[in-house]
Amino acid sequence: MKKILFTGCGGQIGSELTLAFRKIYGNDNVIASDLSTKVCPDLLNSGPFVQLDVLDTRLLAETIDKYEIDGIVHLAAILSAVGEKNPQLAWNVNINGTVNVFEVARAKKIKQVLVPSSIAAFGPDTPRVMTPQSTILHPTTMYGVTKVALELLGDYYNLKYDMDIRGLRYPGVISHKTQPGGGTTDYAVAIYFDAVKKGAYECFLREDTMLPMIYMPDCLKATIELFQADKSRLQNATGYNLAAFSVTPKEMVESIQKVIPDFKISYAPDYRQEIADSWPDSIDDKEARAEWDWKPDYDLDAMTLDIIKEIRLK
């Protein structure tokens, strides 16, 4: 692959994944883009940046031509909590934006498109424990509805147009560089910042809410490995289950207290509790492990040590 376009590069994942791709493929070969120009300076300084709304098909096509793009990592999206506040916006950006990306990719014969799915593709009637790869997908959030549709749409384009569209169902992503963009697992980032900076945190989920999570270095590793995987091995291309560890707020507090013993927590569940209650406790990712050799490096305590060390340096 010669040149890769990132959409939504300014978000929690894009601001790190784009730089990781630049290290591998070369700064000038990875074109960063976002609707917003308020992206981290590292992105603007290290390589090309285009202000691009994924709903603007003409500019998308022009950008692909201008930079001779042959791969796309499509991260532009509206996440779960913001999506429940504005479901029409979530549908428009997540579905129409992705259809634009797929259609332009088809017309321009782009070699590969990677678009993340999410554990939000699951719903209340999905088996909650060790949720299998092939299972019931009846989400009750608009975000989840868009993720199921995108997985199916990707399958359709792969089948009918012989394209190479790939995706993975990210669990909640925990990181310290860029703030998350309005998801239901955002507490798991805020809790570390507040633990270090304030010594206390008020959590918007109940203490026993078990959710699958992943630390950013593992999220980057998984995405790069799937992007580079041998296509002939991929039987579940557009929506791989991906797991690292599952955790409740209470367990996260206990992990933090091993490093910051006087850290205090309080709980004030809000509308995001209902979203979290519709998602699985844990994920079976054996297909990802078998088909592209996925294996996480970080468990909860290893992540806690690393993220607190990094936040203290800020």
Ligand code: NAD
């Ligand atoms: P984010 O909300 O942090 O960033 C999304 C970016 O998309 C933002 O920079 C925003 O400006 C941009 N954007 C929004 N509308 C746009 C438009 N019309 N055109 C161009 N750009 C637009 O999201 P993220 O956490 O980085 O997520 C990236 C992908 O990973 C998304 O597909 C998301 O659904 C998926 N995902 C994320 C998580 C997580 O915990 N962060 C979990 C599961 C799946």
